[in-house]
Amino acid sequence: MSYLPNFSHIYIESQVKGNDLASQCIKRFPRAKIIEIIDYKSIFNRPNQDFQTQKKSTKLILAKKNPPFIYPATDILQDGGFRNFYYTTPVINCIYNCDYCFLQGMYSSSNIVIFTNIEDMQNAVHEEMKSRPFPTEPMMLSISYNTDILAFENILPLTHEWINFANNLDDLHLEIRTKSAQIDAIKDIKPSNKILLAWTLSPDSVIKDHEQKTPLFQRRLSAIQDMLEKGWAVRLCFDPILLYPDWEKDYQHMFQKIKDNINGDQLFDITVGVFRMGEDHFHRIKRKKPDSNIYYNKYVNKDGILSLPENEKDKINNFVLENLSEFCSKDKIHFWM
């Protein structure tokens, strides 16, 4: 006996049967058991589920999203200087399993929900653009807040679909935050500076210890090089930078590789962050006794957000500036501490 492969079961709401995206998804997994459900919440929000145990064999849920379709950004999300900053949730949960991810505290299930009514979400974006608070400034929409949507591209071409949508609207910018190296799926699209590909980078030691199932650093770096060469806007995210014995050595090594392979002037910007999490999510994760040591470090609670003490944040801040200030101009480095 072994664990079933991911997506061995697909739960589908009766109302989305026959929907294009739902059909594509089912075709993609011909051996999956298809189970019809009335409402995705009846499986996704079941009591007494275990997020990490379900990660051993993640199931797919195809559903219709009800309003609201887009949300104003929260304080924890980096806005990168955009004042009309929103996020949408075409997918809930992720194929990766990062120890520091808030999704474990936000949802009781790690099964992945795909909302197939993408047109409703896009119509809502249209509407929101008309009433955005700063009408002379563009709207920035994050489509990968509750997932890594690019990592999903070989399952469903959602990123492709959203990029095409944004490219047809003058004032809509997209942020696609990812750890994926799957860029082939969007290579055929004409590069646009309205689409910000934001790669989270970590040293391999961090990837191995805390970012399960994600591509190693070199694969992410190659994807970044490729997309920069093609003229895409790329943001590098060092978020979170984790502290552990000899962390400086690993991060310094990673920064050096980046400097050796990428021209900093070509980057849109760099964002830097430390581990931070809303206290509710943090305690919900901790109650499940996670294997990761991250939840047993010392944090400071400031306005309901748990994060590193100020002196440690300063240490990281100085370390990053020391290492990256000659790589690109300081005003391109944003700290989220």
Added chain:
Amino acid sequence: MHFLFLTALKAEAKPIISTFNLCKNETNRIYSKNEFSVFITGVGEKKTIPRIHQLMNMDFKWDETIIINIGLAGGHPNTTSLGECYLIHKITKESNGDSYFPDILTDHDWGERSLITANKPITQISNDYPELVDMESAYIYHAMQKIIPSHRMIFIKIVSDHMDIINWREVNIENLIQNHIISIQDWISKNEWSSFKDRQIITKDELNVLHKGFAKIRCTIAQQHQLIDSIEKYKKLYNRLPNLSHYFEQKPKSKSERNQIIKKIKHELSA
């Protein structure tokens, strides 16, 4: 891991009892030996619900128990075969339409079907029951989900009839179960199940020792929680429990003395 089989009938339990050499405990009517137990729920809602509640109040290691409901079920002739064994991925309670979904995370060789828990025996083929039908599963899931997570509830059904039984006495219940007991035994004997236990940092035995110490120094419940939290953190970082026995040697004479001891423990743990 502890495997607790639930059956509606004694006849369904018999092959399990003999396969695992289980003995009856006359007080709680549970058959058990080592990590296997059987509990008989009775047939239908009226018998199952009180019996399951009785079971839930028993002193089991629920955090490492897997519930396996094994029983006979009626099957639709278009979707099921007589005598065949199926794993259930969806259970619907006919009375109110509520659905329950046991997580199926491990590989298996059986077919999978959905099941409807009906209020009465179904004796006529109908499209209202497109796959399987029984009279207990939904009640078991509904009650037990309070203490057992969805990945530790398993429902295995063997098709006894195509909803056309006239005389139940003609059905060889034991045989129907017996035919699949080896494959079930093989399935549950694999190592993967051990990863389904609730994760723990401090083991139950360690916790018992700590609680004795806390009682000695008369910790309040809130103080116990705080100390456990700090001790978990310590164990996570150093992979062993701190030695606190010297703090538990003498009973404090006053609240302030107790608070001083707790302060010292916290200080030691945070250092």
